[in-house]
Amino acid sequence: MAGEWLALFRDPNAQWILFGCMLLGLGSGVIGSFAYLRKQSLMGDALAHAALPGVCIAFMLSGSKSILLFLIGAAAAGVVATFGIGFITRHTRIKQDAALAIVLSVFFGIGIVLLTRIQHSGAGNQSGLDKFLFGQAASMVRSDVILMAVISAVLIAVCALLFKEFKLLSFDPGFARGLGYPVAFLEQLIMLLIVIAVVVGIQAVGVVLMAALLITPAVSARYWTEKLGVMVVLSGVIGALSGLVGTYVSASGNNLPTGPLTVLASTVLFVVSVVFAPRRGLLSKVLLRAAARNELRREKEFLLAERRERREEAV
């Protein structure tokens, strides 16, 4: 079994894909924890969809498929998108959820139009940009994975260095501002880190499914722990594990795409967490209730028996 398992990854190409997917899960799991706790789960989705036109414009302007340029394009589009969401919520009566939905679909629409245009132009076919919708992990090569490793390392290092700041910002931004923290700057920094995670993930899972990798590991991790540090690490581990399982199933020869399988793997881990997690999980709640009910019944029986005894004594 183990030999078979290893054989699947003996091919260097498969190894790169495996590393890539695991790094992606790790990085997005870590930064996703903060997005989830700051109640910005949908923001990740909006930023992922907004990244598409940014990447397309970056490709149209440069004509080359460079992750660095894509990163700049996606970050610029992300800034415009967050600014748009902020503008709509501040100046109209529209609430944030509706503003997110509007911005998300408008940017995605523009992205699809640009994508179609690129594909109809000559250079489009080699660009592989059409893979950005759902991703194609199999297209990852060594240089991609090295860049992903560097970016993931930076992302995790920033989260580790600013752990205390991010924690306070997620729990009580008002208090953080009172302490003199540059709250607006830190919020933008978290947004930027999300955009970075999204761009890293575009190649493997695509813009449509990227939000799942940001949020699902974080939500799953929250079920197992009451400590933020543990949750962030666990979320990264769950993300990496999802990447591992996704790549393994995909490489087992059934020709299914790696990215979506990675997302499905993380969903399976999520379901396991919801059901089996201690204390917070459904199963533990059911058992706890049953135990409480049993105890109550035993107490009642005991009292009844006692009363009966006393009555018999009286007779």
Next chain:
Amino acid sequence: MKRANPLSIEDLSVAYQKKPVLRDITFEAPEGKLIGIVGPNGAGKSTLIKAALGLIPRLSGSVAIYGKPYSEQRKLVGYVPQRESVDWDFPTNALDVVMMGRYGHLGWFRRPGTAEKKRAMECLEKVGMADFAGRQISQLSGGQQQRIFLARALAQDANLYFMDEPFVGVDAATEKAIVTLLNELKTQGKTVLVVHHDLATVKEYFDWVMLLNERLISFGPAETTFTADNLQRAYGGKLTMLDHGDRSAILVSGRG
């Protein structure tokens, strides 16, 4: 040289969108006093605190803490936000929240260590919550959560405290603990501004009172400021006084 007052606010105005919530507020808070900020709903009590702390932008006016701008005096100021302002289902425990009060002193990147932990435990003890240090914060009652916020403010080691409705929705034990704590702060010569909504306890808890309704109605020692006349002006027609000999009961239509 006379030391500058803990808090002096000059000509402060604040607006949400276009509607002004506070107009031309000017006052000097004296040192070592417990100051209750009282006024009807929407009078701008919380807004005053938030504007003084720079949490919301102000239209005009200046705020000085011990004679200097707030940005230079942050370490002298402690803040207790409204309990409902955060989501308590956050993965952390009581001790950890109290340690957040030390973050301002720690500076960037540095993590809280044993010294911070020790200080946080002392603060938890002061609010009677030492036994709950390791408790997940969503497992605490409303009153206990309020005490955690107070302990966090204590950990800030400040000289001037702002507290936003600390008495709302707490049990009798917590209310008593807060009052004891306020008096302890006062004996240490610290100044505390408290947004308060229960008119019945104002005179009992505070030695100075600020009556607020968009404008500053009156500000001074409780005996001379907390009068039927001033209250009537602050609350308009919403207030009914019932005189029962020496004690007067106050009724406010709607929630006070």
